[in-house]
Amino acid sequence: MELDLTPKVAKEIYGGDGGAYYAWSPIELPMLREGNIGAGKLSLVKNGFALPRYSDSAKVAYVLQGSGVAGIILPEKEEKVLAIKKGDAIALPFGVVTWWYNKEDSDLVVLFLGDTSKAHKSGSFTDFFLTGTNGIFTGFSTEFVGRAWDLDESVVKTLVGSQKGNGIVKLDPSLKMPEPKKEHYNGMVLNCEEAPLDVDIKNGGKVVVLNTKNLPLVGEVGLGADLVRLDGKAMCSPGFSCDSALQVTYIVRGSGRVQVVGVDGKRVLETTIKAGDLFIVPRFFVVSKIANDEGMDWFSIITTPNPIFTHLAGRTSVWKALSPEVLQASFNVPPQVEEKFTSKRKAEEIFFPPPN
Numbered sequence: 001m002e003l004d005l006t007p008k009v010a011k012e013i014y015g016g017d018g019g020a021y022y023a024w025s026p027i028e029l030p031m032l033r034e035g036n037i038g039a040g041k042l043s044l045v046k047n048g049f050a051l052p053r054y055s056d057s058a059k060v061a062y063v064l065q066g067s068g069v070a071g072i073i074l075p076e077k078e079e080k081v082l083a084i085k086k087g088d089a090i091a092l093p094f095g096v097v098t099w100w101y102n103k104e105d106s107d108l109v110v111l112f113l114g115d116t117s118k119a120h121k122s123g124s125f126t127d128f129f130l131t132g133t134n135g136i137f138t139g140f141s142t143e144f145v146g147r148a149w150d151l152d153e154s155v156v157k158t159l160v161g162s163q164k165g166n167g168i169v170k171l172d173p174s175l176k177m178p179e180p181k182k183e184h185y186n187g188m189v190l191n192c193e194e195a196p197l198d199v200d201i202k203n204g205g206k207v208v209v210l211n212t213k214n215l216p217l218v219g220e221v222g223l224g225a226d227l228v229r230l231d232g233k234a235m236c237s238p239g240f241s242c243d244s245a246l247q248v249t250y251i252v253r254g255s256g257r258v259q260v261v262g263v264d265g266k267r268v269l270e271t272t273i274k275a276g277d278l279f280i281v282p283r284f285f286v287v288s289k290i291a292n293d294e295g296m297d298w299f300s301i302i303t304t305p306n307p308i309f310t311h312l313a314g315r316t317s318v319w320k321a322l323s324p325e326v327l328q329a330s331f332n333v334p335p336q337v338e339e340k341f342t343s344k345r346k347a348e349e350i351f352f353p354p355p356n
Contacts, residue, residue: 026123
């Protein structure tokens with residue numbers, strides 16, 4: 001059976017006045033199931049509130065748009081209330097309870113990518129809500145809730161039955177929510193648009209890599225991530241993950257073209273990608289992208305906390321390391337052709353500016 005790597009957009013799963021939750025289906029994007037990867041997106045309007053929940057999967061959250069407040073409770077820890085904004089990446093290990101709130105006029109949009117190898121459904125996240133019409137309280141009898149929290153029956157009925165929303169609600173503007181604390185931000189969040197650049201090539205592109213050094217919690221999540229900003233008409237070198245990791249890519253801004261080459265030199269994907277698309281590159285497959293005029297940004301997770309990539313073009317490519325004789329024999333070309341091949345791309349590393 002041929003691999004279907006066609007990029008897909010998310011579809012709404014549930015929502016209401018406060019916003020909506022979208023997800024990518026492993027039926028439409030089979031590589032999600034094969035790679036044990038989940039992908040979803042939360043969008044909150046002003047005063048939208050995503051009710052407290054925990055998930056069956058470890059995730060990385062990335063703020064695509066807007067600003068807001070996130071509540072995060074690590075197992076047996078105090079609640080951390082974070083001010084979040086566009087470009088923020090947050091590692092969410094197993095057992096974390098989260099809530100999300102937007103008090104601003106513009107929508108707050110958060111992307112979630114994560115590992116579903118221990119999830120109920122491979123390729124999908126399952127959230128367990130603490131409150132609401134599908135919250136865990138609704139499943140227990142009045143007797144059990146009353147005894148567990150030492151409450152009268154009337155209080156239990158009020159507690160369980162008052163919230164008529166499901167997953168996402170819209171709060172009254174007069175309701176005061178917790179204020180973020182600056183000290184909670186450190187060690188929990190990395191803003192990929194403001195962090196020191198790992199790669200910066202003039203007219204080529206920029207990269208910020210999320211790993212255990214700049215955000216230690218990703219070690220608990222078991223994933224690495226990066227934000228890549230490719231300049232207009234620039235190219236990202238063909239490359240592959242050499243530590244057997246899958247690469248899951250969400251196009252944040254702009255558009256461009258992508259090619260993926262797999263086993264036996266077969267091109268398995270050639271298409272145009274645009275903002276909102278998600279696609280997955282299988283293990284050891286080689287991928288390359290070229291941005292359109294406006295440039296292209298993407299956020300990726302890699303299924304290892306400290307990923308290693310091999311690039312096939314540029315100053316650091318594997319071709320530069322191979323001896324001339326091996327290259328001549330491998331390509332079956334004379335020395336002058338081999339010399340032209342290896343003498344190019346001495347300055348650039350992984351991004352190539354557009355030709356003059």
